Amino acid sequence: MSQRDLVAELRAAHVEAPPEVRERVRLVAAGAPAPPRRITWRRSLGVLVPVAAAIAATIVFARPPKHQQTALEFGNRPATIAPNVGAATDRAAKAFAVPSPKNRVQTYDATLSLRVEHAHDVSDGVKRALRITTSLGGYSQSVHAETHGSSAVADLKLRIPRSRIQKAMAELAQIGTITDENVSTVDQTALLNNTDREIARLQKQVAALRTQPKSEENDRRIAALVTRIERLQRGEATTRRNAHYATVSLHLETPLVTVPQHKHGPLHGVVVALKWLGIGAVYGLAIGAPVAMLLVLLWLGIRVVRRRRENALLQI
């Protein structure tokens, strides 16, 4: 018998399930629930694609344009922009209104940073600050001004009588917009009292030595004590003089960097998203490829083992 005849005979054979099997299967099939509405990937895409497109369109076109937006940078410090000069002046005057009792000796240090719009305003501000200082009986200890194109900066150290410091600060604050302010007072009364007591003690020693018979050793000790008293008195006088004047460090500057933000089109967000997606894809590929390869090898191994077991099972 040829292979063709063999196949023809096999195909002619008819196998029919026995009636009891048919009945069992019919009973099984009778318990089948009504077919649920199948959610295929085509149907899902039919819904998801328009929804995603609508969301993307909303995000892209509903974003407000950020034109004409600028950012001002003042070193590491955020700028505090006062609404107007008058308000800034009042605020400065209140900030520097540190109570100063008449019978106490205190050193007073203040720092005031101001922002002005243009480089020539810095120059004018320096002149005005010096005028204010001299008009109030003070003097300038140091002045440093620098200009680079459209930006300029100036640092002044001013000595102003302690009694007129509030007025000075109020007038200085009007030069520009306050960006930083700082006040520091240190009470020197206790230190001076100690120095006075030390001087009195040394003077008593000197007086006691002078009552003793005159000798070379005695004269030498008196001279040493007098030198020490004079040094203490000089220090005390310096402290009192320093306390008489307040030190004001005035810093004037123009905006250092003006960074205009780039004008972005409506699809900028999409471009950024695609860029990050690309970066993510590269990382994913670098990390995922070896893992995927291992998984594929594992899957192939499992498949081979299963196939061999299956073939062994079917060799009966």
Added chain:
Amino acid sequence: MTFQQAAEAHLDDVYGYLAWFTSDRFAAEDLTAVTFERALRLWHRFDPIRGSARTWLCQVARTVALDHFRSERRRTRREELAAPPEAIDFRFAEGLSPDLEAALARLTAGEREVVALRVLLDLDAGAAARILGISPTNCTTRLNRALKKLEEALHVAA
């Protein structure tokens, strides 16, 4: 297509496939019922786009049959120690010559399976290969070997 319609249309195919695969009528009857019970539970996974209901039912039937073979092998190993298994008198189909029946009985389960799928159920190579989990080329090779073996057995018998 509902499950009832699929069961009604392909019951004989599934039974025939299992009968030839197992070469055991009683086992085939039980396995057919088990196949349709399992198919009913898995019916929500059936996707007509990916293949016909007959192919899908045969895939389920094959899984059921393999489970049966595994449990049979374990049982046989245990029982062989006590008594050798009895030969079962089985007829593959009505209308086959006794020589062909004998030749079919000498084939392995794997060979009978591919003959059943490709010849008895008349599935194409792709569908049969999908059921077997192999490539169509491999499926055709298996069929040719099985048919050659049958031919040789018939030649010897003649």
